[in-house]
Amino acid sequence: MFLGIEEKGCYLNIKGVVMRLSGRIVLVTGAAGGIGRAVALCFAREGAVVMVSDINLAGCSETLELLEQAGGSGCSFKADVTAEVEIRLLYKQIVDRFGRLDSVVNIAGGDCEPSADVEDIDYARMSANLDLNLKSCILSCREAARVMKPQGYGRIINMSSLVYRGSPNQFSYAAAKGGIYAFTRSLAMSLGRYGITVNALAPALVEVPAFVTALGQERWEMLRHDCAERYPLGRVATPDDVARCALFLASDDAAFITGQILEISGGARL
Numbered sequence: 650m651f652l653g654i655e656e657k658g659c660y661l662n663i664k665g666v667v668m669r670l671s672g673r674i675v676l677v678t679g680a681a682g683g684i685g686r687a688v689a690l691c692f693a694r695e696g697a698v699v700m701v702s703d704i705n706l707a708g709c710s711e712t713l714e715l716l717e718q719a720g721g722s723g724c725s726f727k728a729d730v731t732a733e734v735e736i737r738l739l740y741k742q743i744v745d746r747f748g749r750l751d752s753v754v755n756i757a758g759g760d761c762e763p764s765a766d767v768e769d770i771d772y773a774r775m776s777a778n779l780d781l782n783l784k785s786c787i788l789s790c791r792e793a794a795r796v797m798k799p800q801g802y803g804r805i806i807n808m809s810s811l812v813y814r815g816s817p818n819q820f821s822y823a824a825a826k827g828g829i830y831a832f833t834r835s836l837a838m839s840l841g842r843y844g845i846t847v848n849a850l851a852p853a854l855v856e857v858p859a860f861v862t863a864l865g866q867e868r869w870e871m872l873r874h875d876c877a878e879r880y881p882l883g884r885v886a887t888p889d890d891v892a893r894c895a896l897f898l899a900s901d902d903a904a905f906i907t908g909q910i911l912e913i914s915g916g917a918r919l
């Protein structure tokens with residue numbers, strides 16, 4: 650855990666700043682990715698013990714290493730969130746080891762059919778989008794609820810996207826991310842009386858290494874420039890912009906917020 654001292658019931662880091670997630674057990678899925686890694690590091694800096702999980706074990710272990718180098722602590726787990734059995738095992742391992750889980754940030758996801766005309770929607774890619782983004786989130790939340798309801802406390806944060814509002818050539822991805830919002834609200838209604846909040850994040854374009862790899866530097870720069878021109882704040886988001894919002898929703902500052910979607914968009918769709 651990050652070096653800290655206790656003062657008047659608060660944990661302070663070495664700079665004397667209050668750590669907002671001191672001792673909390675947190676699970677971050679998609680933790681090898683751009684946003685997942687930033688969330689894992691941000692939560693660790695705030696004193697959480699972070700379980701990092703991803704289908705990419707090497708990337709996930711790298712995240713754990715970075716987190717530990719910075720003085721944090723956690724464990725890494727390989728889990729494919731599209732496989733029900735692996736999601737169940739992931740939660741079982743955490744509960745066996747720690748006996749509880751305070752927060753989960755369901756980040757694993759991505760667009761499996763990024764640009765298709767409606768007539769060209771492909772059944773396999775559409776299914777992959779729903780499996781990876783929506784069904785995985787529902788299953789992870791089911792497992793989280795099984796742990797959190799008896800403990801009477803929990804913070805669930807799901808990763809939607811600004812495309813939940815609609816996007817003209819991302820049909821199945823937009824449907825999955827919109828589904829996450831509907832599911833998040835439903836879950837918030839059901840779990841509130843057990844002390845569990847459920848919220849969603851909806852970023853516009855976030856600068857992550859996966860985009861540069863997928864598009865190449867030149868096309869990525871064009872996309873980033875085009876979006877930055879359109880967003881009122883004049884830039885695209887960084888992974889840290891998203892991590893700080895996740896931190897807020899996981900912290901006591903957001904104790905009375907549930908069923909909400911937080912747009913991290915630089916004002917992209919006002």
Ligand SMILES: NC(=O)c1ccc[n+]([C@@H]2O[C@H](COP(=O)([O-])OP(=O)(O)OC[C@H]3O[C@@H](n4cnc5c(N)ncnc54)[C@H](O)[C@@H]3O)[C@@H](O)[C@H]2O)c1
Pocket residue numbers: 678679680681682683684685702703704705708728729730731756757758759760781808809810811851852853854855856857858859
């Ligand atoms: N980057 C953006 O502009 C943006 C905007 C809005 C929403 N999002 C969402 O944020 C999340 C993270 O995206 P990112 O930008 O960090 O991309 P990323 O590709 O860097 O991260 C995604 C991570 O999910 C993991 N993953 C993929 N399939 C998996 C599976 N079956 N099981 C477990 N893990 C799996 C990948 O290995 C990767 O580490 C996604 O849900 C994405 O839809 C991203």
